[in-house]
Amino acid sequence: xxxxxxxxxLIEPEEPGGPGAHGHAEGDHEAAHEHHGPHGxxxxxxxxxxxxxxxxxxxxxxxTFFISGVMALVIRAQLADPTSSLVNFQTYNELFxxxxxxxxxxxxxxxxxxxxxxYIVPLQVGAPDMAYPRLNAxxxxxxxxxxxxxxxxxxxxxGAASFGWVAYAPLSNSIxxxxxxxxxxxxxxxxxxxxxxxxxxxxxxxxxxxxxxxxTMFRVPIFSWNMxxxxxxxxxxxxxxxxxxxxxxxxxxxxxxxxSVQGGGVPVLWQHLFWFFGHPEVYILALPYxxxxxxxxxxxxxxxLFGYRGMVFATLSIAALSTGVWAHHMFTTGVxxxxxxxxxxxxxxxxxxxxxxxxxxxxxxxxxxxxxxxxFSMGFLFAFLMGGVTxxxxxxxxxxxxxxxxxFVVAHFHQVLIxxxxxxxxxxxxFWYPKMFGRMLSERLGKLHFWFLFIGFWVTFxxxxxxxxxxxxxxxxxxxxxxxxxxxxxxxxxxxxxxxxSFLFFFANLIQSWRKPVPAGDNPWDGGALEWFTSSxxxxxxxxxxPPIRSERPTWDYNHPEHRKDESHGDKRHREHDQKKETVGAxx
Amino acid sequence: xxxxxxxxxxxxxxxxxxxxDTPEAPAxxxxxxxxxxxxAVAAPLVLGGCNFYPSYGASRxxxxxxxxxxxxxxGMMTTGIIIGGFVGLLILFTVLRYRRRSDEMPKQFHxxxxxxxxxxxxxxxxxxxxxxxxxxxxxxxxATVPLAAKITATGNPVVDVKVTAFQWGWRFDYPNDNVSVSxxxxxxxxxxxxxxxxxxxxxVQVTLVSNDVIHGFYVRDFNFSRYALPGVVNTFDLNIINxxxxxxxxxxxxxxxxxxxxxxxxxVSPAQYRTWLQGEVATGHTIKRVPxxxxxxxxxxxxxxxxxALAAPASKKGSL
Numbered sequence: 001x002x003x004x005x006x007x008x009x010l011i012e013p014e015e016p017g018g019p020g021a022h023g024h025a026e027g028d029h030e031a032a033h034e035h036h037g038p039h040g041x042x043x044x045x046x047x048x049x050x051x052x053x054x055x056x057x058x059x060x061x062x063x064t065f066f067i068s069g070v071m072a073l074v075i076r077a078q079l080a081d082p083t084s085s086l087v088n089f090q091t092y093n094e095l096f097x098x099x100x101x102x103x104x105x106x107x108x109x110x111x112x113x114x115x116x117x118x119y120i121v122p123l124q125v126g127a128p129d130m131a132y133p134r135l136n137a138x139x140x141x142x143x144x145x146x147x148x149x150x151x152x153x154x155x156x157x158x159g160a161a162s163f164g165w166v167a168y169a170p171l172s173n174s175i176x177x178x179x180x181x182x183x184x185x186x187x188x189x190x191x192x193x194x195x196x197x198x199x200x201x202x203x204x205x206x207x208x209x210x211x212x213x214x215x216t217m218f219r220v221p222i223f224s225w226n227m228x229x230x231x232x233x234x235x236x237x238x239x240x241x242x243x244x245x246x247x248x249x250x251x252x253x254x255x256x257x258x259x260s261v262q263g264g265g266v267p268v269l270w271q272h273l274f275w276f277f278g279h280p281e282v283y284i285l286a287l288p289y290x291x292x293x294x295x296x297x298x299x300x301x302x303x304x305l306f307g308y309r310g311m312v313f314a315t316l317s318i319a320a321l322s323t324g325v326w327a328h329h330m331f332t333t334g335v336x337x338x339x340x341x342x343x344x345x346x347x348x349x350x351x352x353x354x355x356x357x358x359x360x361x362x363x364x365x366x367x368x369x370x371x372x373x374x375x376f377s378m379g380f381l382f383a384f385l386m387g388g389v390t391x392x393x394x395x396x397x398x399x400x401x402x403x404x405x406x407x408f409v410v411a412h413f414h415q416v417l418i419x420x421x422x423x424x425x426x427x428x429x430x431f432w433y434p435k436m437f438g439r440m441l442s443e444r445l446g447k448l449h450f451w452f453l454f455i456g457f458w459v460t461f462x463x464x465x466x467x468x469x470x471x472x473x474x475x476x477x478x479x480x481x482x483x484x485x486x487x488x489x490x491x492x493x494x495x496x497x498x499x500x501x502s503f504l505f506f507f508a509n510l511i512q513s514w515r516k517p518v519p520a521g522d523n524p525w526d527g528g529a530l531e532w533f534t535s536s537x538x539x540x541x542x543x544x545x546x547p548p549i550r551s552e553r554p555t556w557d558y559n560h561p562e563h564r565k566d567e568s569h570g571d572k573r574h575r576e577h578d579q580k581k582e583t584v585g586a587x588x
Numbered sequence: 589x590x591x592x593x594x595x596x597x598x599x600x601x602x603x604x605x606x607x608x609d610t611p612e613a614p615a616x617x618x619x620x621x622x623x624x625x626x627x628a629v630a631a632p633l634v635l636g637g638c639n640f641y642p643s644y645g646a647s648r649x650x651x652x653x654x655x656x657x658x659x660x661x662x663g664m665m666t667t668g669i670i671i672g673g674f675v676g677l678l679i680l681f682t683v684l685r686y687r688r689r690s691d692e693m694p695k696q697f698h699x700x701x702x703x704x705x706x707x708x709x710x711x712x713x714x715x716x717x718x719x720x721x722x723x724x725x726x727x728x729x730x731a732t733v734p735l736a737a738k739i740t741a742t743g744n745p746v747v748d749v750k751v752t753a754f755q756w757g758w759r760f761d762y763p764n765d766n767v768s769v770s771x772x773x774x775x776x777x778x779x780x781x782x783x784x785x786x787x788x789x790x791x792v793q794v795t796l797v798s799n800d801v802i803h804g805f806y807v808r809d810f811n812f813s814r815y816a817l818p819g820v821v822n823t824f825d826l827n828i829i830n831x832x833x834x835x836x837x838x839x840x841x842x843x844x845x846x847x848x849x850x851x852x853x854x855x856v857s858p859a860q861y862r863t864w865l866q867g868e869v870a871t872g873h874t875i876k877r878v879p880x881x882x883x884x885x886x887x888x889x890x891x892x893x894x895x896x897a898l899a900a901p902a903s904k905k906g907s908l
Contacts, residue, residue, distance in 0.1 A: 089844050164841045170818060171801040176755075176843060261819035267802065268817060301686070304698040310708075332804065333815045334822040338730070339723055346715045346722075350708065356675055357707040360682055365695055367688040381679055389672040393664050396722040398657040398729045402646065402811035405804050405839035469645040471808030473839040476847035480780070483835070563696055 048133035051538065053140045054119030055436065058429075060140075061111035064147055068102035069500065071095045076460075076496040079489045082481040092477035093162035094154065094181075100165030101185065104285070105192055106147045108421040112288030113199050113234070114143060116428050117227040119436060121203060123531035124224045126212025126549070128541035131205035132198075139198040146191030153184040161185035164475060166278070167248070169259035169270035174252040183252070186245050193242045196284075200234030203227050212530070214549035221529040221552050222311055226291030229319045233280045233287070236323060241277035244270060268335055275326035283322040285417065287315060289424035290355060293377045296431050297359055298553070299527045300374035301366030307358040308552060314351035314358075321348050331400040338397040345395035352388055356381070371525070372446030376427030379454050383419030387412055390465070405475075408468030411461045418457060426453075426506075433513075434520030438536040441509050449505035456498030463488040463495070528553025642666065647809045650834055650855070652827040653729045654811035660725040661811070664718060671714065729812070732825045733791055747792045747861075749784065753803035753816035753838065756845035760784040761875055767868040768875040773848045780835055781850035787861035788828040796822040804839030807853055813839055828855040 038046060047053065075095055078086045087095065118136065122129055130136045153160040158179025163171045167185070170176060207220065207228040220228070248270065250256040257263020259270050298305045305311065321344055327336040328345045359381065368374070390412040393399045403409055426449075434440050467488040472479060479485055523532040533555040534543050547558035557564045641648075641662035649655035686694075733746055750761040752770075759770035760782065771782025786792050796805055798816035806813035809832075814822050838849035856864065868874075 089847065093841070093844065093846075163843075168802050168840070171841065171843060176801055267819060301694070302688075303694055304696055306697070307699055307704050309699070310704050332813050333817060333820075334824075335817070335820060338726055339719075342722055342726075343719055346719050349715055350711045353711045354704070354708055357704075360675075360678055361700075361703070363679075363682045363686060365697070366686050367690070367692070367694050368683065368686045369688040370683075378679075378683060382676065385672055385676055385679075389668040392668060392718070393661070396660060396664060396718065396726075398722065398725045398811075399661050399664060401729065401813055402654075402657050402661060404813050405806070466645050469647075471647075471806075471835070471837070473804070473806065473837055475841045476837075478847050480835075480850075560693070563693055 048129070048137045049540065050118050050122050050130045050133065050136060051436070053136050054115050054117075056140055057110055057118055057143065058115035060144055060147060061107045061115055064102045064106040064151060065111070066503070067151060068099050068107060069503070071099040071102070073496055073500050075099060076493040078477060080493040082479050082483075082486050082489075084478060087477070089477050090159060090162065093475070094160040096475055097161050097164055098150070098154070101150060101161070103417070103421075104165055104281070105189065106143075106150065108285045108417065108425075109196060109281070110143055110147075110192070111421065111425055112285070112292075113196070113203065113227065113230055114139065116292065116425075116432065117203060117223075117230075117288060118199070120432060120531055121206060121224050121227050122210070123435075123534065123538060123542055124221045124529045125207055125210060126215060126530050126543060126546055127206055127210035128543070130202045131210055132202050135198050136202050139195045139202070142191045142195035142198070146188040146195065149184050149191065150188035153181040153188075156180040156184065166274060167270070168274075169248065169251070169267045170261070172248060172270075173260060183249070186249050186252075189245050190242060193238045193245070196234050197238050197242075200231040200238070203231035204235070207231070212546050212549060214554075218309065218312070219549055219552050219554075222294040222305060222308070222315075223288070223291035223529075225312055226287040226294070226315055229315050230284050230287045233284050233319050233322065237277045237280035237284060240273055241281075244273035244277065247273075268330075268333060271330050271333065272326070275329045276323075278329065279326045280319075280322045282416075283318055286420045287318070289380070289420035289428070290315070292428035292431070293359065293380050293424045294355075295529065296373050296377045296427055297362050299431075299525050300371060300377075301363050301368050302526070303362055303366040304528075304551070304553065304556075305358070306361030306364070307354070310354055311358050314354040317351045318348060321351075328395060328400070331397045332404045342395055342397055346392065349388070349392050349395075356385070356388075372441065372443055372450060373427045373431035373525070375447060375450045376423050376430060379450060379457075380419050380423035380427060383415050383423055383457065387415030387417075387419050391416065403468060405473055406468035407464045407472045407474060410474045411464035411468060414461050414464070418461075422453070423457075431525070432531075434524045435531055435536045435538070437513070438520050439513050439517040440520050440524060441513050445505045445509040445512065449502050449509065452498055452502030452505065456495045456500075456502055459495030460492050460499060461495070463492040467492070523555065523559070526556070526559070528556030530554055533558065647811055649811050650809040650828060650830065650832060651812070652829065653825065654809065655829075656725050656728045657811040660721055663721065667714070667718065730824070732793060732823050745790065747787060747790055748795070749786070749792060750795045750797070751784070751805060751816070752797050752799055753805065753842075753849075754799035755801060755843050756838075756849045758782050758784075758849070758851045762865065763875065765865045765869070766874045767865050768873055769868070771851070773845045779850075780852040783852050783854050785854045785856060785861060785864050786826070786828060787858040788831055788855040790827070790858060792826045792828065794824055794826060796824070801842050802840050803842050803849070805836070806839040807834050807836040809834045810853075815840060828853075831855050831857065 044052060044056070074087065075092070078084045078092060118130065121127075156179070158181055160181040161167070161172075161177065161179075161184075162181070163177055172182060207224055211220065247256070247258045251259050251265075257265040259265050259267050261267060294305060294311060325341055325345045325348065327341040330336050331338060331341070370378070390408070394403065394409065394412060430441055430446055467485050470485060470488070471483070472485045472489075520536045522535050524536075525532070529552070530543075530546070530549075531538075533547055547554045550557055550564070641659050642665070643658075644662060644665040646658060646661055647654065649658040748762070748764055750763060752759040752761070757770060757772035758781065759768060761768045769782055769784065773781075794805075796814055796816045797820075798818045800818065802818065803816040804813050805816055810826060812824070812826075814824055816822065832855050834853040834855065836851045836853060838846060840846075842849065
């Protein structure tokens with residue numbers, strides 16, 4: 001929606017979502033906010049403001065993250081001793097199931113597309129809110145309901161679900177998993193699945209239709225680009241999961257035999273449907289975090305992103321390929337066409353490699369400063385590098401035969417997922433926290449958090465690769481001491497507790513920022529995207545005015561006019577259009 | 589914590605698994621030297637089939653299939669270490685070299701088409717090479733001799749074993765010799781579970797089925813795993829090279845006692861194997877006398893016409 005620009009300098013934003021939102025003076029945002037609805041808790045409960053919903057999402061997701069993290073510590077404590085009886089088999093199975101479910105369904109995705117994206121995308125594209133604010137609120141409340149249902153399923157008779165987060169049929173049917181916990185798990189997937197679908201709709205609509213004047217698609221910051229692609233992937237993947245879950249529910253309660261051999265069904269069908277959701281889901285989890293890092297690195301390098309268009313095409317091709325690789329999770333079933341899924345899985349390495357070189361190219365020749373967000377981004381690069389390289393190995397069916405369902409795979413996906421959701425996720429948190437709350441976090445505590453997390457991370461997962469190669473299967477509660485797995489497991493447990501310890505610095509940081517606030521100002525990092533143009537926190541409808549948008553970092557162009565480049569990322573037609581408008585504006 | 593009932597009455601003594609691990613592997617020190625020396629050798633040489641494969645923590649493979657897989661793994665690891673190491677060092681170099689030293693604004697370049705084409709093109713070539721080696725290995729690992737022939741090209745008879753996984757244990761049936769060994773998890777001291785005795789130097793064809801949920805048949809030293817899927821008959825070949833004791837375990841979560849679903853493979857000479865079979869028959873461990881496990885209401889694999897599945901020509905699932 002490139003509309004005519006009256007003045008090249010400052011633009012009054014269009015505000016389709018909120019009539020009457022114009023005219024708040026800067027510095028009066030809190031007051032402005034209060035005028036728009038009820039106060040206090042009621043404001044929070046009834047708010048359709050993307051910033052309030054985004055913060056609610058983030059808080060809820062972080063709570064599930066910490067609950068799930070504690071479960072991981074119990075799991076690691078159990079495995080430190082080969083014959084440990086810290087928890088019994090049933091509890092152990094529930095713990096690893098809920099650890100995976102909470103992390104993947106309730107933390108990793110919602111933190112990114114419900115939390116950070118909800119807050120940041122409208123700001124980055126210069127919109128007053130998400131396209132459908134009420135739908136956005138519904139997303140959050142569905143998510144909160146689903147999250148509570150899954151987390152609380154521990155207390156029902158029979159305990160929580162205990163078949164792993166992938167719930168393979170027929171282990172998840174009513175004969176093998178009769179408990180209410182399984183039904184709650186399925187219902188929770190239904191609720192959070194719909195919440196994700198609604199958020200996906202909202203993201204796509206917002207980025208397509210609510211961009212500010214002058215912001216062509218090739219001037220949308222990469223974080224928002226990745227959220228657009230994530231939104232599309234959500235719309236592809238989550239309905240399939242919902243269908244699979246409904247069919248499993250019917251098998252359990254209404255006597256259908258979709259996944260049962262006895263009634264003529266096919267158990268492997270669950271795996272096909274689940275992974276047709278599950279592999280795009282991996283990129284639904286990863287792309288937002290790639291976007292965060294892609295936004296952070298240029299800011300702390302004081303340079304524009306290297307290879308912006310390459311980045312966009314890499315993201316698009318990752319998304320396209322991700323819909324055709326699901327059966328690489330099923331190589332050892334013996335019932336899938338190996339070379340096809342192997343080749344497509346290999347191909348994903350190419351756009352992912354492009355991203356790596358673009359990140360390096362962005363830093364090349366820059367003036368790098370390693371404040372906390374940049375440090376966490378570097379942690380992401382190294383974690384994702386090793387996770388990515390081992391991922392290429394797993395794309396090979398014979399290598400997958402030798403490592404499938406062992407700790408090698410466990411180490412691989414933890415490196416990828418912690419690399420993205422934790423390193424990049426917290427990079428984003430430290431990066432945007434000043435924008436969200438108008439106060440800085442402590443650099444010292446942030447750096448301590450990073451270094452303990454970084455060291456703990458490698459001490460935890462490198463031994464897991466080795467113990468996996470020594471033959472340790474995943475999801476076992478004990479093992480023979482004669483297997484020689486004990487030492488590596490103990491090392492891994494020590495690392496896990498170092499990771500746990502690192503988060504104490506995070507909590508200390510939050511507490512300190514609330515007790516002794518350090519004002520952040522509008523743009524503490526000299527950021528380039530539009531969110532840094534408005535105040536911290538932004539006013540109710542985000543902007544009172546906008547800078548001219550000539551590249552993917554309009555704020556930077558505005559603050560550094562002497563370094564503005566003529567060749568912006570818009571195509572030639574748009575550049576000519578912009579220049580013409582500017583000339584007109586200058587004359588008038 | 590576990591014991592296995594109805595196991596083999598004449599359990600063969602366990603040997604230290606490391607001895608079976610790599611029968612022809614050099615001593616640790618020599619291996620290290622070879623590894624170090626090999627670092628000097630360029631990657632294409634390694635991938636090109638030069639007789640040098642660092643183990644990188646994996647088993648070198650106790651079967652011919654496992655050895656093929658190991659070589660692929662080792663070659664891919666070497667490639668991965670070279671490429672990953674290059675990228676990692678490049679990041680490290682960039683981070684150290686371009687640390688902020690002044691407030692001077694760096695040059696604001698944001699693209700270089702030739703470089704971008706270069707770092708798109710090179711990965712395409714690497715991926716093409718990896719995929720080629722993958723397909724070659726995969727076709728070897730996945731190849732099965734036609735059981736109908738019963739005699740392999742080398743003249744050795746094919747040993748036919750049917751493995752049934754169930755909650756929670758394993759049953760190994762030798763249909764040609766009417767022998768059946770099985771073991772179930774109960775409470776008791778830890779051990780390696782029921783033992784599948786096999787001859788080395790011969791082709792063993794395993795037919796893998798499940799009685800209830802999905803299980804994973806996995807032997808670390810064979811570098812191989814395969815799901816036991818209800819309703820599906822999976823077939824694969826094993827050519828064990830040396831005598832030895834090879835522990836195995838279920839790898840797919842299958843319920844409460846998944847952790848305890850252990851088994852082992854014992855490879856003996858063909859003569860010892862015949863003797864063992866006769867002993868089992870004499871002891872009465874024949875197929876018809878072994879009670880079906882409790883969970884085994886109509887065997888799901890009855891839906892598959894077993895004779896057809898077994899008489900199928902050399903299946904090369906997924907070969908190009």
